[in-house]
Amino acid sequence: MKQLVVVAALLVCSAVPAHAKPTAPVEVRLAATPVRGGYQVTLTATATHDVPALVLELAGKRVAFPATRARQIRTLVATVTVAPGAGVDVVGVARTSTRNRAAVLHVGAAAAKPAAPPAITRTLPDGREIAEVR
Amino acid sequence: MRRIVLAILLLGAACGDNAGPPADASVVGIPGTYEVSGVVRYEDRAPLVNGADAALADPVPQVARGVTVALVADNGGAVIAMGTTADDGSYTFTFDATGGDEVHILVSTTSMTAERPITVRRGDNRIHGFGGETFGAGVIVVEDVLVTIASGEAEAFNIFDNMVIGMDRVHAVYADPLPPALTVFWQTGSTDGTYYFEHAIHLLGESSDDDGFDDTVMLHELGHYVEDVEGRTDSPGGSHDGSPTDPRLAWSEGWSTYFGMAVRDQPIYMDTNAGGGFNQNLDSEVTKAVLNQSLSQKVSEDMVAQILWDLGDAPASDDDTVAGTHDADMRVQQQYLKTALLRNVGSGGADLVDFLDGWFVTDGLSHCADVKTIVLTTHTFPYDFAGPGGTCP
Numbered sequence: 001m002k003q004l005v006v007v008a009a010l011l012v013c014s015a016v017p018a019h020a021k022p023t024a025p026v027e028v029r030l031a032a033t034p035v036r037g038g039y040q041v042t043l044t045a046t047a048t049h050d051v052p053a054l055v056l057e058l059a060g061k062r063v064a065f066p067a068t069r070a071r072q073i074r075t076l077v078a079t080v081t082v083a084p085g086a087g088v089d090v091v092g093v094a095r096t097s098t099r100n101r102a103a104v105l106h107v108g109a110a111a112a113k114p115a116a117p118p119a120i121t122r123t124l125p126d127g128r129e130i131a132e133v134r
Numbered sequence: 135m136r137r138i139v140l141a142i143l144l145l146g147a148a149c150g151d152n153a154g155p156p157a158d159a160s161v162v163g164i165p166g167t168y169e170v171s172g173v174v175r176y177e178d179r180a181p182l183v184n185g186a187d188a189a190l191a192d193p194v195p196q197v198a199r200g201v202t203v204a205l206v207a208d209n210g211g212a213v214i215a216m217g218t219t220a221d222d223g224s225y226t227f228t229f230d231a232t233g234g235d236e237v238h239i240l241v242s243t244t245s246m247t248a249e250r251p252i253t254v255r256r257g258d259n260r261i262h263g264f265g266g267e268t269f270g271a272g273v274i275v276v277e278d279v280l281v282t283i284a285s286g287e288a289e290a291f292n293i294f295d296n297m298v299i300g301m302d303r304v305h306a307v308y309a310d311p312l313p314p315a316l317t318v319f320w321q322t323g324s325t326d327g328t329y330y331f332e333h334a335i336h337l338l339g340e341s342s343d344d345d346g347f348d349d350t351v352m353l354h355e356l357g358h359y360v361e362d363v364e365g366r367t368d369s370p371g372g373s374h375d376g377s378p379t380d381p382r383l384a385w386s387e388g389w390s391t392y393f394g395m396a397v398r399d400q401p402i403y404m405d406t407n408a409g410g411g412f413n414q415n416l417d418s419e420v421t422k423a424v425l426n427q428s429l430s431q432k433v434s435e436d437m438v439a440q441i442l443w444d445l446g447d448a449p450a451s452d453d454d455t456v457a458g459t460h461d462a463d464m465r466v467q468q469q470y471l472k473t474a475l476l477r478n479v480g481s482g483g484a485d486l487v488d489f490l491d492g493w494f495v496t497d498g499l500s501h502c503a504d505v506k507t508i509v510l511t512t513h514t515f516p517y518d519f520a521g522p523g524g525t526c527p
Contacts (some may be wrong), residue, residue, distance in 0.1 A: 014152050019358040021328040021351050021405070022391065022413070022435065025375035034476060049377040052391060057409065089341070094408030095514030098419075098436075099188075104342040114320070117285055121260060122240055125213055130204075130242045130263035131256055133285050 013108040022101035026047040030092045032107045039107040043092035045074045050110040082108040146197025157270020163404065168271045170205060171226035174198040174219050176281035177263075178293035179347045183402060187410035190347050197223025198291050200252075202244050203491075205229055208236040208268055219244050228246050231271040233302045239266040239279050249305060251315040254290045257324055262290035282354050286322050293318050293337065300356040303397045306462045308364045313383040316359055319347055330358035343407040350394045351401045355434030357390030363466025368483025378432035381481035385489065388438020392416065392446075392505050396460035401443050416443035417453060423515040429487050438486050444508045445493065454512075456488050456526040458497075466492040473509055476520060487517060489526045494523030502526035 027046045032039040048051040054065045059078035070072060078088055086117045087108030094101050119131035161168070176198050179190040205215040214237065215227040231237070242263040243254035254262055264287045266279040274370045281291050289395035297318060304313055317334045319326075324339035328351060333353040337345040339381075345351045361367045369386030378384070391414075395401050414436065421437040446460035470492025471484050480487035490509065494502075500521065506526065509517050519526035 012253075019330040019369065019374055019386065020357070020371070022387065023373060023375050025377055033197075041268070047196045048373070049375060074407070078460060091408045092343075092380070095186075095409075098186075098410050098414065100407070102342050102407040104340075104408050119260070120211070120265075122211055122213070122263065124202070124204060124216065124242075128244060128253075128464075129260045130240060130243075130244075131180070131258075131260035132206075132240055132242075132263040132265045133287050134265035 022099070024094065024096055024101040025051055026054065026094045026096060026101055028092055028101050028103045030090060030105035032080075032090070032105060035079060038079055040077060040079050040089075041090050041092070041105065041107065043076045043078075043103070045076075045094035045101045046110070047072050047074075051096045053097060057091075057093040057095070059090055066088045080107060086111055087111050135502065137329075140196075140362055143463075146201055157234040158272030158275075159235075159380070161272055162270070162377035164233040165226055165230070166233060167230055168273060169226065169228045170237075170239070170269075170271075170277050171224065172239070172278040173223045173275055174201060174225065174239075174279045174281070175204065175223055176295075177283045178292050178295075179283070180265070181347065181349055181404035181406060183242040183404065183413050188406045188413045188414060189411070190406055193288075194294065195280060196292075197221075198241065198281065199223060199268075199295060199302070200245050200247065200250050201291065201294060202242045203245055204208055204240045204242070205237055206240045206265070206312075208238060213240075216246075229271070232270060234270040237269050237271055238268045240264070241266070241279055241281065241291075243290045243292060248312050250301050251313060252294060252301060252318070253315070253378055254294045254297070254318045254320060256321040257319060257326075261288050264291075280345065282431075289339070290320060291324075292347055292349070293320055293352055294382055296352050297356060300353055300360075300393075300397050303464075304364065307461050308468050310364060314362055316356075317478055318352070328355065330355045330362075333359065333362070335359065341408060342460075345405070348405050348411075349398070350391075351405050353394030353397060354390045354403070357393030359387055360393055360464075361386060361471075362499075363470065364470040364482045368481075368485075374435055376436045378423075378434050381430060381433055381485035381487070382483040384433045384435045384438050385485040387435035388442065388486070390490075391435065391439040393464070395443060396446060396464065397437070399460070416440050417447065420512060422513050425514040425516050426508070427516065429516060430482075433460045433486065433515065435522055437515065439501040441486065441515070443490075444512075445505065454504070454508050456500075456501055456508060462497060463493070467469065469496050474522070481517070486515065490517050491521030491523060494521055494526075499524050509516060 029044045032041045054068045056076040117133045122130045175195040177193040178196040215229040253426045264281040320337040404413045445461040448457040
């Protein structure tokens with residue numbers, strides 16, 4: 001969603017258009033609510049054009065929907081088991097006949113992200129600044 | 135005894151991860167002219183077809199062509215010498231120093247040559263860089279550098295290398311000695327979308343969709359740079375998903391996908407994501423227009439890319455009879471679209487109709503029957519074959 005906002009802002013603020021990459025004719029969103037033993041996760045897929053078929057995948061579940069109209073919403077709900085103090089990334093996917101789109105949502109305890117290697121700024125003689133990682 | 139072992143371990147830890155080979159003892163402390171050479175590589179993960187999805191291959195070292203290499207003093211960080219890797223990834227410096235001085239190689243995703251005006255930057259505008267092991271200045275030192283995936287920098291070097299491939303093709307096709315500077319923004323976690331805008335390409339780096347190894351995606355965006363710089367675009371821009379759309383948008387996006395395939399001479403577009411991604415084969419897939427509708431009908435970018443591929447590919451393993459070349463397809467941008475007064479048919483801006491007009495202007499009418507088979511029969515696009523290049527029989 002954030003990337004759409006950025007591209008849309010560029011379209012509004014400039015006469016020169018931004019050229020986005022090819023994407024699937026569907027937008028996807030994940031939301032979660034805590035339940036006993038884990039989370040109930042909902043994948044919401046909104047078609048941006050009419051599509052002859054739409055397949056949603058979430059946490060091991062897979063549901064095929066028939067023809068879906070533009071702006072029509074399809075949802076898939078799954079329960080994800082999460083041990084106390086643990087966390088997991090949940091991937092939701094919407095597939096049309098030729099393309100797909102994915103979303104990732106972390107549920108449970110925050111993931112201990114590996115620390116990014118520190119970057120030191122080195123300045124080349126011509127002034128270019130390099131973020132050096134070793 | 136345990137204390138001694140612990141002390142040795144601590145001493146080892148204090149040396150850090152960047153300790154390289156020991157200095158040449160025979161020159162330690164002696165001022166002189168020294169030399170270092172080596173090969174710069176990065177860990178690449180090539181996109182692969184995986185059923186209807188796309189996947190990434192296991193990491194394989196690839197040479198880093200045309201990246202900037204600097205020799206940096208560990209003490210103080212001064213840049214002692216600077217150069218560019220050759221197309222085999224090699225570099226050589228001679229430099230003045232005191233033997234044994236601790237130095238290291240810094241490689242960065244920027245070019246020092248006007249022919250490849252490419253820079254890959256982080257979101258904070260700094261250029262991506264990777265530092266090699268520390269070593270001591272010596273008479274002849276060989277210091278290879280491998281930019282690892284674990285460093286978070288390998289993707290930036292892959293992006294740079296794909297831009298080199300594309301920029302070299304721009305020189306070969308368009309004979310443009312000084313194309314405008316191109317900046318690519320990517321870093322792990324970047325979420326501002328994948329798009330081209332005013333000589334800059336932005337690439338996603340988020341967990342759900344990271345385009346740092348998606349070669350065909352970044353080359354698609356380079357295709358927009360090429361139409362912007364060497365040709366013409368009237369695209370309104372915006373989102374596109376293969377559905378029939380504004381012919382100017384379909385043309386611009388289909389052209390850009392085609393360009394990305396043509397520079398690799400592979401007809402398969404692959405975009406990986408957390409859900410498996412997808413691939414498209416421009417050679418084998420067929421997307422159609424509506425034959426009894428007008429030239430200004432909404433069309434699919436996929437159809438545009440497929441027609442361009444069939445006009446340009448030949449002769450091996452070809453499923454059409456046009457013995458064309460991708461270079462000839464690409465030249466239509468510069469030799470026709472950029473300067474021609476376009477026919478007032480189609481969408482009123484550069485689109486597939488205008489490209490086909492230009493193709494016949496530059497190629498002549500000798501392939502009319504074969505092109506009709508591709509355009510009218512296979513893709514059912516109602517092109518009139520009556521452009522400024524003449525009327526096909």
